[in-house]
Amino acid sequence: MNMPIQAQTALPLSQILINQRAHYLADPSPAYEARIEHLKSLKKAILSHQEELINALNEDYGNRSVDDSMISDIMPCINNINYSIKHLKKWMKPSRRHAGLLLAPASIKVQYQPLGVVGIIVPWNFPVMLSVGPLITALAAGNRAMIKLSEFTPETNKILIAMLASIFDQNHVTCIEGEADIAAEFSSLPFDHLLFTGSTTVGRHVMRSAAQNLTPVTLELGGKSPVIVADDIDMDTAVERMIYGKCLNAGQICVAPDYVLVPKEKLNDFVQAYKRKFTKMYGQVSNNKDYGSIINQRQFERVMQVLEDAKAKGASVMSANDEAINIEHQKVPTQIITGATDDMLLLQDEIFGPLLPVIPYDNLQEAISYINQRPRPLALYLMSFDKNTQQTVMNHTHSGGVCINETVFHVAADDAPFGGVGPSGMGHYHGKEGFLTFSHAKTILKRGKYFNTGKLIHPPYGGWLQNQLMKFFLR
Structure with missing residues (x-):
């Protein structure tokens, strides 16, 4: 059962994160089918709320083109979801790598594992695309998310909060509102990944705050293009x-x-x-x-x-x-x-x-x-x-x-x-690169029951076979 909208911010931020992480650990690798269902539900919700979102954007701006909002906020989210649904199975598939002669016989694969709880800080200029867009990628990668909405788009926030609360329990996705002090507290939380979109000046503060927890960051900044x-x-x-x-x-x-x-x-x-x-x-x-x-x-x-x-x-x-x-x-x-x-x-x-x-x-x-x-x-x-x-x-x-x-x-x-690059940002999202950003690429080496060649390099050192192996691999 979904929590009431008021409960979205009723708990301290740190407690919301603790709760989300606990629920993530109870289901640390959501199945493909579950992720697809989340994306489809989100798409359905966006389409059913699109008129409300566009009207809210117009209220927040005083005047904002209906077509600009449709083209730059609504449509990219729908396209992103459709693309993610189409390619997610391929993204999730572990990739096989070569062990090489030194490690043979062994198999090596890279498994893409959800990071856990992702923090998303949203600017005011495209409050739908820049909140829902990263959320789509985070969900595709199997994560949970906390979203800090801009204090400058209150009408749009109301619709986003209601829309997301109609789909997700707050232990899966929750929205946070507040002024600069709440934003500062949000960026200081020990997320498993933090994505910030905004100015280079604020981005420096976000990165400095995240560094206290060694939280990896994706910074989508700007600059003079x-x-x-x-x-x-x-x-x-x-x-x-x-x-x-x-x-x-x-x-x-x-x-x-x-x-x-x-x-x-x-x-x-x-x-x-x-x-x-x-x-x-x-x-x-x-x-x-x-x-x-x-x-x-x-x-x-x-x-x-x-x-x-x-x-x-x-x-x-x-x-x-x-x-x-x-x-x-x-x-x-x-x-x-x-x-x-x-x-x-x-x-x-x-x-x-x-x-x-x-x-x-x-x-x-x-x-x-x-x-x-x-x-x-x-x-x-x-x-x-x-x-x-x-x-x-x-x-x-x-x-x-x-x-x-x-x-x-x-x-x-x-x-x-x-x-971006340098002062205009670091890291990527969108598409496969976004999936990789919100996933941990975990290398897994596996040996079978027999032919454990690893013991050939165990101590005591200096044996004839070890010396020959050294000469072979250092030639």
Whole structure:
């Protein structure tokens, strides 16, 4: 029987973890059939609650596009579940390895064992996908989960809590709400694995806290993801390929294009092409439900501070559709910014909003150097159909992921890992890599009843046969 929703946070966090771990130890390796049933139940629940989730997201944001929520929060979860169901049996199968002559006769296999209890810390920008997505992978790997929801999405949280409580006992999956103090306490719990999605700054605190328990972490952070517009591509095509990634959720996405590097002589062409395309896609954004709001006053003020800092230090700013910023509804058309310099906040921290610095460069090597002189980003985007340019950029830059002639959609690839590198994160999830992240790969060596060659190297040492074996394996 499911616990009432109120009981989701009635116990101390440490006690919830103790209870979940006890129940895990009572069933430490859930059968394939049980895992599939969990995934199917979760899929059914998401589909039956999708309208409520979308409405709640709209309430939390003040305005959030129904289609943005469907495409970026609901649909990825369903696709992830379908993909996991299709491949789970193959993932769970132990993999046979070669013992080699030194260990023969013996068999070696690697068994993928659930870790136990997984902690998931959820940000506010995609509260459904970034809570349910990791949960899907954790369940597929046979784990239990505690989920710390964002305090900035209370309406969405209500639906998520009710939805998950209708499927899972709190000793299997439970949701936690609370401010920063609860988040800090949550990250200090001795989970068997902790997955955090959020800013690099907070990620450092999470990793430091987890280190006290030697809790392994997956950090999905962010950073300043660049777009390189190469000189071979038509500017209208380049903008068409990248603009959706910048405008999705009003730029409040960790893999949103943060800044654009454009050939110096084509800077104005890019600006005009962006303005044309933006106006065609969204028109006036104030009353356009397809274009989202900044989620809350705090984030709106942060974005405005970055914008005003750039203006005060000499940058030029123009609205992508010549429309003023709607302060009442916190709706900001893309603000195209030229003349940005390194002393501006704009180029120092991840923007996470609808501001777009456009930076000119003289040649491709200069663009690559600009990127490499900065922390490695979560994503890198290249607009070029030239194969040599593509290969040069791939070989000489580091980033968590890459799109060539597209933006953000690599996140939706179920059959590929997603994660950062360096300051943009560590570890992967999604698909098989997610299953491996939430599993322990346990090596098992097995010998039979006869022909135990291991005793050939037992003491006393120095025998003739041992010496011959040493010579054989050290040749």
